[in-house]
Amino acid sequence: MDSFQAMVVKKTNDDVKYNVENVTLAHLSDGEVLIKVTYSSVNYKDMLAVQPNSGVVSDYPMIPGIDLSGTVVSSANDQFAEGQEVLITGFGTGVNHTGGFSEYARVPADWIVPLPKGLTLKEAMIFGTAGFTAALSLQALENQGMTPEHHPHILVTGSTGGVGSIAVQILSKMGYPHISALVRKEKQVAVAKSLGATDVIFASELGDGKKPLNKQTYDYVLDTVGGDVVARLIPQIRYGGSMSMCGNAGGLKLSTNVLPFILRGINLLGIDSVNVPITDRPAIWKKLANEWNVAATTVSNDVTLQELTDTIDAVKNGQHLGRTVVDLS
Template sequence: MDTFKAILVKEKQDQVTYELEEVELNTLSDGEVLVKVAYSSINYKDMLAVQKNGGVIKNYPMIPGIDLSGHVVHSTDKRYTAGQEVIVTGFALGMSHTGGFAEFARVPADWIVPMPLNFSLRDAMVFGTAGFTAALSIMALKEKGMDKNTDFRILVTGSTGGVGSIALQILSKIGYKNISALVRKEHQVDIAKSLGATDVIFTDELGEQNKPLNKQKFDYVLDTVGGEIASVIIPQISYGGSMSMCGNAGGIKLTSTVLPFILRGVTLLGIDSVNVPIENRSHIWEKIANEWNISQSTLLKEISLKELPPTIEAIKNGKHLGRTIIKY
């Protein structure tokens, strides 16, 4: 292997560009394990990575891609052997460390999760960071009392995007019966219902944030967008309810009063998928690979690396649905 294909993000004359290039092995960041990438996936964060002032990549040139699955080619760490199937998501991958949008990746051994049994390289990237985040969100809400045997009112925002679409499917698969999906456009209604939503709510039906406390409509909220949408929902969470928060597609500002928290005991649960300790990851991936596995039914598109730009633009313009994975 003299050269291989990779997406390379560059900064020149105050402009950020990206394109498919032939690169050499010494382009890759340091690490104990060299992986032949089989699949990667495209996330909202990957879209930000190729934008000027996207806040993801600070040093150029850089190979983006915060997810990958593949086979170990070579390892100086005894935990991993040639041919072994592995998953890498999060940490600094695709940010300050060359990432998954390439035919090869070199990563620290401490970032690697061995592939669970009965789970394929493709399955792993159907989930990727989006699915990992959805699983973390559901686990956090369950710890706060979200029980499938009780008719709790659950709301999923960003319901046809990467995290939201997987969250809907997992919730439906494991037995939740009262799941509302928040959508913006009419064509998303049937999609959300096909993913497991039992009801669909349009964003303009939520009302405006004009009261510190509003009618108690939702017991648990899995929020993927943040911003104004999250701000409007918080006063509508019922007594003792909780909302997980994992995204900022709707903005980073949150406007609220203390009243939902001190008068209704509402809990906000911050979800971070990037720096989850490696010792906790295998357990989560095992759950994803088994009782929470929806990889055969998810809303999915498979592309090649050279087809990346249109998907990036769709995410940027809010027109992307479900999951898109890259096959190498």
């Protein structure tokens, strides 16, 4: 192809701008595999990538988009063949390596996951990094003993966002009977309940978090926002319980005390979805393609490359619900 379209982020002095442009293969980062991108998706990190001084992108110009799914066009690695359907999330995609907001992507072979049986290219991006992160969080909590049979009380923060909405749906599908959804706005209540939440709690109801120990309320917390919400929830986790943490939209700092850890034996489980070893990824995606597949019921909408700006603005302004898939087909 002579040229194709991609969203390009450029920086001049302290000014960052992004637009859809015609580019060529010369604009793409190096890699053994060239992919015709069919779908990408929009994540919080993608919004940060086009903001000045966010620290996400340091080398300009850059094509953002941390997720993509599509078909192999050519490969210098014998693990992948022309016409094979594949997906990529994380690593350096869309951050320091040109990413998924482009009709073509060129990537290292060891970043690629073959599309698992039972999942379409579009479903892979309905999940994307958000679904992958939700699955990692759930797996970490289950490794700490969370099972439906024990009827645990579980709280999901950011419950109508990308990670949280998928987590709530998977928990509901797996038969967990007590799923509390944390919301901030009245309009999110109906959405959370439609996802499978059995109870909805407003962030304003969590208390001020000043007590070193509070009433033991939740066995497990799946946190997606970080910051002050985490500080207020730690003292409410029951003896031997756990909290997974995967996001920072609510802030980077965490102010807490040691008593919940040394008197109740609770666990904080850090979740990284970016650098998970490629050998560990297929098993997670197999679950998302099978017993954890909630793509059909996930709140999602489709946009074109040209419509991306409005979605990015919605994410920035806290007005984005569910998942947005970028259709590059």
